[in-house]
Amino acid sequence: MKTAIVIGGGIIGLSSAYYLSRAGWQVTVIDKGNRRNNCSTGNAGYICPSHFVPLATPGIVSQGLKWMLNSRSPFYVQPRLSWPLIQWGIQFMRSATAQHVQASARPLRDIAMFSMACYEELKKEPGFDFFYAHDGMLEAVQTAENAHHAQETAKIARDLGLDAEWLDKDGVKAIEPDVEMNIRGATWFRCDxxxxxxxxxxxxxxxxxxxxxxLQVDTEVTGFSKQNGAITQVQTDKGTYNADLVVLATGSWSREMAAKLDLSLPLVAGRGYSFLANASDFPLRRPVILTEGRVAVSPFEEQIRFGGTMEITPINTPPRYKRVEGIVQSARDFFPQLKLDQPKAEDIWYGYRPCSADGLPYIGRLQKTPNVIVATGHSMLGLSLGAGTGKLVAELAEEEVVSVDLGVFSPERFG
Ligand SMILES: Cc1cc2nc3c(=O)[nH]c(=O)nc-3n(C[C@H](O)[C@H](O)[C@H](O)COP(=O)(O)OP(=O)(O)OC[C@H]3O[C@@H](n4cnc5c(N)ncnc54)[C@H](O)[C@@H]3O)c2cc1C
Structure with missing residues (x-):
């Protein structure tokens, strides 16, 4: 039996392991943590073809600089003299162009639609009973400028074949009758x-x-043995593992892991926070993005999750809970009836989004080490693209024709 070592037990590693296992591979997932310290459990759970605009956009740099002076703002880059951060920043700024946004829209739509189809299949499989709802998502705005921008984006979404519609405040009230919202309107992405x-x-x-x-937990991959250009063994702090195939799915730790394979993978960690509240007094029917606060709200049956902020910061920097005050303030501002207290520190989750330098994931087989498949750098879309990425990894492993063109996602695109 062919053996695959999947490094990383987040949503990308587990989805890859699932599809590889189904394709007949003997799979070992190695994770240095206990599978609860990654980015994949406390996120907002959006499966969102609506997110066809990558993180690197023309306005993000100037907006980010303004936000950096506010300790409750949704975006922050911790200034530090770090060559990987500087390198990532230069590449990010180079990518933040209108042409890049336009060129990324179709590939992001295609992989998101493919991934959603994978989730729709997965939820019907025996043993899978996770909460899943296809009720769309509302991207709510408060200012006239953002309302104008949202209407433009809804039009682009429709041109891409996505089911999206701008609703004014009364239109939103018609589909969310039980929740008061202090908004001008929202784009209803029924595709999500x-x-x-x-x-x-x-x-x-x-x-x-x-x-x-x-599933090998508390085990850190420390290096690789190579023979004739292929990885033969994966070294860990608990021993070595033989491998016919290695999948690198190490999220925000992937830059360092890729360097061990002589691969330059510009990537930084973007920390975000979330917490759960009781949904019984707040009968929201579908997810809402609070645009001006950059907050994601997700109803999951009895509970509701509030999440947000993007802090480009070294991993293991102590959490900055002031940023969670910003999430709470935005939620109260958008939902005037909502009674929401600042959560206690122990009730706050945080995770590190693996942010690539151009906002697109790194997915593909390495040309210089062909028995390695890279699947990482999904930034804000790792859950959305998780199942699809896993299936693509299995298709690459099986040397099948891949379901989505992976050209723009090449892990070797930055050299
Ligand atoms: C507040 C918030 C909300 C979000 N909401 C959404 C959303 O609604 N929809 C969406 O699509 N995305 C969302 N995201 C982003 C999403 O959570 C991430 O993109 C995704 O979880 C990344 O998954 P991953 O498997 O790549 O990384 P991770 O989940 O971080 O997993 C990587 C794993 O690799 C392991 N690892 C690293 N190095 C080693 C090593 N050397 N040896 C062994 N193991 C190693 C780590 O321990 C870790 O478990 C959100 C993120 C945040 C913070």
Whole structure:
């Protein structure tokens, strides 16, 4: 039996392991943590073809500089003399052009639609019973300028074949009658779905354990043995593993891991925070993005999750809970009836989004080390693109024709 070592047990690693296992590979997932310290459980759970605009956009740099002076703002870059950060920043600024946004829209739509189809299949499989709803998502705005921008974006979405419609405040009230919103209107992306990411991750882990895969936790990959241009063994702090195939799915730690394979993978960690509140007094029917606050709100049956902020900061920097005050303030401002207290520190989750230098994931087989497949750098879209990425990894492993053109996602595009 062919053996695959998947490094990283977040949504990308677990989805890759799932599809590889189904394709007949003997899979071992190695994770240096206990599978709960990654970015894949406390996120907002959006499965969102609506997000066809990459993180690197023309306005982001000037807006980011303004936000950096406010400790509650949704975006922050911790200034530091770090060559990888400077290198990433230069590449990010180079990518933040209108041409890049336009060129990325179709590839992002295609991989998101493919991934959503994978989730729709996955939820019907025996053993999978994660919460999943295809009720669309509202991108709500307060200012006239953002309303204008939202209407333009809804039009581009429709041109891309996505089901999206601008609703004024009364239109939003018609579909969310039980929740008062202090907004000008919202784009209703009917094309979007959302799920409970903890349940999804648990279901994937249970499937893998039941079907003969090994989940090796608290084990850190430290290096590789190579022979004739191929990886033969994966070295860890607990011993070595033989491998016919290696999948690199190490999220925000991928730059360092790629360097061990002589691959330059510009990537920084973008920390975000979230917390859960009781949904019984707040009967929101579908996810809402609070545009001006950059906050994502997700109803999951009895609970509702509020998440946001993008802090480009070294991993393991102590959390800055002031930023969570910004999330709470925005939520109160958008939902005047909502009774929401600042959560206690122990109830706040945070995770590190793996942010590539151009806002597009890195997915592909390495030309110089062909038995390595890279699947990382999904930034704000790792959950949305998770199942699809996993299936693409299995298609690459099986040397099949891939379901989505991976050209723009090449992991070797930065050299
Ligand atoms: C507040 C917030 C809200 C979000 N909402 C959404 C959303 O609604 N929709 C969406 O699509 N995305 C969302 N995201 C982004 C999404 O969560 C991430 O893109 C995704 O979780 C990344 O998954 P991953 O598997 O690449 O990385 P991770 O989940 O971080 O997993 C990487 C794993 O690799 C392991 N690892 C690293 N180095 C090593 C090593 N040397 N040896 C062994 N193991 C190693 C780590 O321990 C970790 O478990 C959100 C993120 C945040 C912070």
């Amino acid at each position: 779905a959302h799920c409970n990411p903890e349940q999804l991750v648990q279901n994937l882990e249970q499937y893998l354990l039941k079907n003969g895969a090994v």
